[in-house]
Amino acid sequence: MQLVELHKALANDTRMDIMRWMSDPEKNFRPHKDGKDFSDGVCVQVIQEKTGMSQSTVSHYLSILQRANLVITERVGKWTYYKRNDETIRAFLSELQLTL
Amino acid sequence: MQLVELHKALANDTRMDIMRWMSDPEKNFRPHKDGKDFSDGVCVQVIQEKTGMSQSTVSHYLSILQRANLVITERVGKWTYYKRNDETIRAFLSELQLTL
C-alpha cells in the first residue's frame, strides 16, 4: 500500500467526487440506460456525464484511481463498470491512523 | 477543512516523512544545538539535515504543510520551530472516515 500514491490519487476534486459518489450510486448517478443496477459498479459514461468533463479525462482519472487500487473494474460487453475498492480504502484509513 | 488540499500537501514522500518524524522528534531528529527540547517543535535546520534536501526546498515544503494547517509555527529569535497540528490531523482523519 503506497500511502503517498493514494494521496496523489485523491489530490484532485473530480477524483475525490467520483470516489464519494460511488459510495451511493443510486443516489448520485442516473440509472444505466439498459436498466442494469449498480451492483457491478457504474459505467464510464454515467460517471462522465455527472462530472461534466470530457470522456478522455474521466477515463484517465478512472485509470489513476485504478492504479492506486481505489476502484475495481469489470468489463461486460461494451461497458466497463467501476466500483469502490473498500478493502483498499479501509487499509488506507487505518494506515493513516497509525502512521500519520 | 479542505480535504483535497490536505491530500495535496501529503502527496509527497518528503512531506509525509516530515509529518511522521514530527510524531516523535526525540526519536527521529538530532538534538538542537543549544540543547533546547522539542516541546515547541523542531527548527528548520534540523528537519533539513534529516531530509538531505536543500534549505530552500525544505522551507518551501514546510510552508506548504503550514498552508494546509498541518503544522504550527513558532518563531523564537532566529529560529522557527515547526510542530504537528494534531487538531487538523484528527479532523482530517474523521472527515475522511465520514466522507470518503
Added chain:
DNA sequence: ACCATAAATCGAGGAATGTCGATTTGAAGG
C-alpha cells in the same frame, strides 16, 4: 462485412509542482 457505441489511448498545450542555488530578510552578538 459494416456500422454504431463504449471505452481506452494518443498527442498536445498550459498549469502546477519539485528542486536547486542565489539573494534577501530578520535577529543576535560583539
Added chain:
DNA sequence: CCTTCAAATCGACATTCCTCGATTTATGGT
C-alpha cells in the same frame, strides 16, 4: 554599525499533472 547565522523568498528549469479533441480498440447488432 557590522557580521553572522537561520529562515524565507526569488528566479529558473525540469518534471508531472490537467484537460482537451482526435484516433484507436473492443464489442454488439444488422
